[in-house]
Amino acid sequence: MLDRIKKRTFEGFKEFVLNMETTGTTSRSQILMAGILEDPIFMTYVMKNVRTFEDFIDLPSDEIDTVIKTQEQIIGVLAKCIYGMPEDKILAFENNIPKHISKLKDELSYLKEVTPSEKEGAKYFILKIVRKLQQQEQIQGFKWHLPPQDMFHPKILKDGQFEIYFETGVLAAEGQVLKGKRSDAWKHFYDSGKLMAEGQYNDGLKTGVWVIYFGNGSIKAQGKYKADLKHGQWR
Missing domain, CATH: 2.20.110.10 (Histone H3 K4-specific methyltransferase SET7/9 N-terminal domain)
Structure with a gap:
């Protein structure tokens, strides 16, 4: 499995990380186990770079604002992501996006229930946008911790x-x-x-x-x- 990824060096590594970020929990666990058995050191670097929605809400407010401005429905997606979170975390996130607090509160008020799969899908949607903007250098996004070059060469x-x-x-x-x-x-x-x-x-x-x-x-x-x-x- 990892040989195909390593052949594409850093490009393949980053793409693999992105796939891990947006893969369901069960499938991710299976891929993680298979990868660890194949090359535990390489997979250590992979998991160092895998980010979650919780990492997104810690981004600077101007970068979050850039993400929100990409699509009109983003606020609705964010509402699904934070639905059910502790009040203090929701408040902290709202304070980080002052321009959008009113609309976010409106979206939250409309939600009656969000299933785990809906919430998971919403979080993956946000992460994909962050990574795309990062690749396009529109935001700094998440810092990469890349493995050394020799790790891509077969031993x-x-x-x-x-x-x-x-x-x-x-x-x-x-x-x-x-x-x-x-x-x-x-x-x-x-x-x-x-x-x-x-x-x-x-x-x-x-x-x-x-x-x-x-x-x-x-x-x-x-x-x-x-x-x-x-x-x-x-x-």
Whole structure:
């Protein structure tokens, strides 16, 4: 999965981050897990850059104003985003957009109910606009924390015992390499050092039973892989 992204270097990295920002929670978790098992260091950089609506409301008021001015319906979308938020957070956001307080309050008064999926979709809509304006250099937007250039180049795996470390020095993964590909038993770890996943590889592909753990050591998921794809029922 990550090889295709890395081939496009920084452009591919930024596009991947944007996709992660606007992907549903379940799908994002699945992509995140697959990416971490493939390259935990690269995915650490990805998650450093993924932003949420909460990051948007912390932008300078002039940049938020620029976002609002892009489309007439933006205020209505923002109302869905902040619907149900604690009053102090809503007030803080309103104070950050003094030119639009009246209209935002009107939109909030019209809303009777906002479903979780509607709220999620509204937040993704705002993030897409922010990223587009940032790309067009109309706003500064969110600061990028880009990985070093060499992280985009494929690493040649040497046969034998192989270990991958986080930049902090904590072990990220360990296992066997055969003919330049992952083989046999591998273990993957959280940046806290706790076991995150363990299972088998064959010719570089996940195979057989895999167990995924929460950070506290309890089992999060367990099931089989066949040629790197989930196979059968997982629990």
